[in-house]
Amino acid sequence: MSYRRRSKDELAARVARDIPEGAVVNLGIGQPTRVANHIPADREVLLHSENGILGMGPAPAAGLEDYDLVNAGKQPVTLLPGGSYFHHTDSFAMMRGGHLDICVLGAYQVSTGGDLANWHTGEQGAIPAVGGAMDLAVGARETWVMMDLLTKQGQSKVVAACSYPLTGVACVKRIYTDHCTLACGPQGLMLLDLVTGLSHAELEQLIGLPIAS
Amino acid sequence: MIDKIAASVAEAVAGIPDGATVMIGGFGTAGIPNELIAGLIEQGATGLTVVNNNAGNGEQGLAALLKAGRVRKIICSFPRQADSHVFDALYRSGQIELELVPQGNLSERIRAAGAGIGAFYTPTGYGTDLAKNPDGSSKETREIDGRHYVLEYPIHGDVALIKAERGDRWGNLTYRKTARNFGPSMAMACRRTIASVHELVPLGGLDPEAVVTPALFVSRIVEVPRQPVQAGGFIQEVAKR
Numbered sequence: 001m002s003y004r005r006r007s008k009d010e011l012a013a014r015v016a017r018d019i020p021e022g023a024v025v026n027l028g029i030g031q032p033t034r035v036a037n038h039i040p041a042d043r044e045v046l047l048h049s050e051n052g053i054l055g056m057g058p059a060p061a062a063g064l065e066d067y068d069l070v071n072a073g074k075q076p077v078t079l080l081p082g083g084s085y086f087h088h089t090d091s092f093a094m095m096r097g098g099h100l101d102i103c104v105l106g107a108y109q110v111s112t113g114g115d116l117a118n119w120h121t122g123e124q125g126a127i128p129a130v131g132g133a134m135d136l137a138v139g140a141r142e143t144w145v146m147m148d149l150l151t152k153q154g155q156s157k158v159v160a161a162c163s164y165p166l167t168g169v170a171c172v173k174r175i176y177t178d179h180c181t182l183a184c185g186p187q188g189l190m191l192l193d194l195v196t197g198l199s200h201a202e203l204e205q206l207i208g209l210p211i212a213s
Numbered sequence: 214m215i216d217k218i219a220a221s222v223a224e225a226v227a228g229i230p231d232g233a234t235v236m237i238g239g240f241g242t243a244g245i246p247n248e249l250i251a252g253l254i255e256q257g258a259t260g261l262t263v264v265n266n267n268a269g270n271g272e273q274g275l276a277a278l279l280k281a282g283r284v285r286k287i288i289c290s291f292p293r294q295a296d297s298h299v300f301d302a303l304y305r306s307g308q309i310e311l312e313l314v315p316q317g318n319l320s321e322r323i324r325a326a327g328a329g330i331g332a333f334y335t336p337t338g339y340g341t342d343l344a345k346n347p348d349g350s351s352k353e354t355r356e357i358d359g360r361h362y363v364l365e366y367p368i369h370g371d372v373a374l375i376k377a378e379r380g381d382r383w384g385n386l387t388y389r390k391t392a393r394n395f396g397p398s399m400a401m402a403c404r405r406t407i408a409s410v411h412e413l414v415p416l417g418g419l420d421p422e423a424v425v426t427p428a429l430f431v432s433r434i435v436e437v438p439r440q441p442v443q444a445g446g447f448i449q450e451v452a453k454r
Contacts, residue, residue: 070391134343
């Protein structure tokens, strides 16, 4: 196999490419936050933040931070003209009520059927924390995952059944990884694209599961 | 004359009993009622159940309340953070009980208490470990129009400590940016709501179209100075005035 994996920015750009004009999008904390940097300037997308922002803008310049204006990751952000603030219960009603078009989340594991595990490793002594992950996973019209395909030990994070505790059942529609883009759901995995130099058969070998084309 | 204004934080938080369920607003650096939490520590109530999104950061605010040994149980969505060492130590040594709730369920359970709802079915958490009761039994579920839901009950509070931006002697409140977060729902859910504001204005001084928390949800209101760098502070606009 001779291929180069997508860098974090290439992966973020790949996700951004699929976000259509006019979409209302929630980007989860961690890697998904990076997607905002790759949405083309001529494409108008409304970013939602769970703590009460619609129309969230980029991070402020150094020295202009306003600590009353932070994102879900608790970092200072800005508000675009036209943006609005609302309280938490309304913000989660936007999710649960199906008013968000897309949310992009990180993951420990995703199953072929779209089960998501991203909140807890279940390790002894680990302190669990869930935040808004479960609400986002089941609330948005489309839940997309972006993650490295393989763990540091080389095991596939796309699995037949999640071994980590679930965040949501059958909620993920697409999986964007450093190797490939996959659709998942009741019909199993389907290949949408893969990096140059990697073959379909080689990808199936890495994941250990059949992938329809 | 209705006058909910307390002359000091100590006066505002007086009488909070031991064993009370105390809701505390705030998310990240925004909307944490630090002065009221400091007042609660000073006031001395103990054996508290605290409802907050997190479980304290660093050594200040909620973390200081935990460190003082006043909290028996915490109901929150995201206790584990880089600087949540006070909570982590208490939890690992079994000195604090944790009820972990998905953030939207937390917020909706608070709202439900304030809105007189007996319980509600939510899709969030269905099929996960958080659809279980503390004793390990499963929460009630129901399939409605082909979708699966979990039955969740309201969280009622004795006292809410929230941070707003402006208020008047009736208790009307406006907020600033994302400092609004849990404030409006917590104000509804508690028998007694204590709000700190950065500015008290005369009646009529708030645009009625812009009032977010109407007066009847607020019991006491106290003015505290802006803290330019910490939670609730803001640098630019203070400087411009």
